[in-house]
Amino acid sequence: MADSTRNALPLAVTVSGIGGQGIQLLSKTLALAATKAGRHAMLAADYGGEMRGGPSSTSFVIDDKPVNALPILEETDAIVLSHHKFSERAVERLLPGGVCMVNSSIVDQSVIPTGARVIEVPAADLAKKLGSPQTSGLILAAAFNSLYGLVDHETLVDAMRDLIPPYRQQAIPKNIEAMAVGRDAVAGHDLAGAPA
Amino acid sequence: MSEELELLEGTAAIAKSAIAAGMTFFAGYPMSPFTGLLESLSAMMPEAGGVCINAESEIEGVNMTLGAGAAGARAGTGSCGQGIALMQEAIAEAALNETPFVVFNLARGASDYFQCTKGGGWNDYRTITLAPKSVHEAVEHTQLAFHLADKYRAPAIVYGDPLMARTTVGINIKKLDFGDLPQKDWALDGSMSGTGKSRQVWTWAMGKVTDPGPEMDAHWRYIAEKFNTIDGIEQRHEELWCDDADTIVVAWGTGALFAEKAVSELRKAGHKVGIFRPITLWPFPGPALERVAEGKRVLVFEANAGQCLEDVYQWVPRRRVTFIGRVSVDHTGMNFGDIMDAPVVRQLILEHLDNQAATAGANQ
Structure with a gap:
């Protein structure tokens, strides 16, 4: 797994969704976990003034050397779509044959680019089943990490723990459960032939 | 192999760099995307032994900073161009009365170039303005700005933007050494109290009856000459x-x-x-x-x-x-x-x- 990841670097990713879906936490968790594993990460956040429902996206690049990338990516190896709203830009910039991980409980199939390697994760349904609908972002984070073999699952969980503020500590046990569900949701997928 | 990296958002990285530079006082008023810097400093400054104040407005913030700078502290303030518009009087006063501090313009875009470089205060003054292109450079410029402010006893501006404020990078922040600086023997630190030789920081430089200053003509010529000197020495590209x-x-x-x-x-x-x-x-x-x-x-x-x-x-x-x-x-x-x-x-x-x-x- 480690070797295939090494070959995949640098990995340029855009995550797109709406405010309230945990897009920023999902992305920070992946970037922090990569940093903890000794890699270099750059993460650019894009969101407006709204707390819920407005556009929320991130772009991040992970590499094993210092990242030299623009904060707005021109093309990406992979995208994670948590919602179809505001997803046009992310979709347009995905390289041909790139990975498109979708929150299949929500995302309208019509936005998925043709030719992409689609990985469906019903993150919203899985989170609801856990009784913690706000964990869908972390389910996607764990699924993405597992798909690419970026870091050990435990490192990803540690990154999440570091990012949860003191007043939200009670959410951690459910987050950990959700991340295990996300990791297992992509069992059987592999990235042979994908770019990056 | 490489040094340990810490993953920091641009505003947090700048905050940490300012503290590494020895900034012990900061006062500002929130405005996005500058708000991240104020939040980071509120969290970090007490532990570092410094003071961070969420002022009532930008005008109070910059004047508190002017006071801290005049007392000899490494002091900072900041906002977006909209808030820094309100600070112009204090920035001009500081340039004229030779009080060093750093202004962080974490702007909403690139439209404050005139404001940074030409200013909106009165009299003959300029403001040293550093424009980093990335978070890594902003971290370096933060410390350079404090050095230049102290070197020339003048306010200095670090001009960033929303992309810089909200980009997170892996970085290792250390204190940078830009060389020795003169002692702040002009600072209003209370050490001359009761000696009859108290110091002044005054735009008009008129001094006291018992100890007259150079007054405006000589003082403002000197200030103009100082900015000419900076122009000749500090250009970077x-x-x-x-x-x-x-x-x-x-x-x-x-x-x-x-x-x-x-x-x-x-x-x-x-x-x-x-x-x-x-x-x-x-x-x-x-x-x-x-x-x-x-x-x-x-x-x-x-x-x-x-x-x-x-x-x-x-x-x-x-x-x-x-x-x-x-x-x-x-x-x-x-x-x-x-x-x-x-x-x-x-x-x-x-x-x-x-x-x-x-x-x-x-x-x-």
């Missing part, structure tokens, strides 16, 4: 691929990062283009630009209606200068619009390279 270029793109701040990417690709396609990036917006590196651009076409890229453009006109004949920037703001008013994107910048440059080639062909 970066040149990329200029030697063989027939066209030079002038860009600054984050805009330069996008221009660099576009130009590097255009060069791969055979275009002879170079980049000139002013790092200090004031003092503007005019003599270096004049040298680099001699006989060449100059394209000025910035996300505003043409502000740096006016400084370029001072050093390159207008007929050789073309403005390729424009106003570009998103629907929230808090971020850049569509111009800050490598394909857009590449196209803007390419259109003018093609025009130039067509004109050259027609002239033959």
Whole structure:
């Protein structure tokens, strides 16, 4: 797994969704976990003034050397779509044959680019089943990490723990459960032939 | 192998760098995207033994900072251009009464160039302005700004933007050494209390009846001369691929990062283009630009209606200068619009390279 990841670097990713879906936490968790594993990460956040429902996206690049990338990516190896709203830009910039991980409980199939390697994760349904609908972002984070073999699952969980503020500590046990569900949701997928 | 990296958002990285530089006082009033810096400092300063105040407004914030600077502390304030507009009086006073502090403009875009470099206060003064292109450079510029402020006893500005504020990078922040500085033997630190020789920090420099100052004429001439000296010493810029270029793109701040990417690709396609990036917006590196651009076409890229453009006109004949920037703001008013994107910048440059080639062909 480690070797295939090494070959995949640098990995340029855009995550797109709406405010309230945990897009920023999902992305920070992946970037922090990569940093903890000794890699270099750059993460650019894009969101407006709204707390819920407005556009929320991130772009991040992970590499094993210092990242030299623009904060707005021109093309990406992979995208994670948590919602179809505001997803046009992310979709347009995905390289041909790139990975498109979708929150299949929500995302309208019509936005998925043709030719992409689609990985469906019903993150919203899985989170609801856990009784913690706000964990869908972390389910996607764990699924993405597992798909690419970026870091050990435990490192990803540690990154999440570091990012949860003191007043939200009670959410951690459910987050950990959700991340295990996300990791297992992509069992059987592999990235042979994908770019990056 | 490499040093341990900490993953920090731009504003947190700048906060940490300011503390590493020895900043012990900060006062500001929130305004996005500057708010992240104030939040980071509120969390970090108490532990570092410093003070961070969420002031009642930008005017209170900058005047508290002026007071802390006059007392000898390394002090900072900040906002976006909208809030720094309110601070202009205090910044001008500080320039005239020689109080060092650093102003962080974590702006909503690139349209505060005039505000940073020309200022809006009264009298003959300038403000040293550093325009980093990335979080890593902003971290370095933060410490350099404190050094320059203390070296020249003048306010200095670090001018960032929303992309810088909200970009998170792996970074290792250390104290940087820019050399020795004179003791602050002018600071109002209470040490002369009761001696009859108390110090003054005063824009008008009139002194006391028992100890007259130089007064306005001499003091303000001295201040003007000091800014001339800074102009002669502190200009900083970066040149990329200029030697063989027939066209030079002038860009600054984050805009330069996008221009660099576009130009590097255009060069791969055979275009002879170079980049000139002013790092200090004031003092503007005019003599270096004049040298680099001699006989060449100059394209000025910035996300505003043409502000740096006016400084370029001072050093390159207008007929050789073309403005390729424009106003570009998103629907929230808090971020850049569509111009800050490598394909857009590449196209803007390419259109003018093609025009130039067509004109050259027609002239033959």
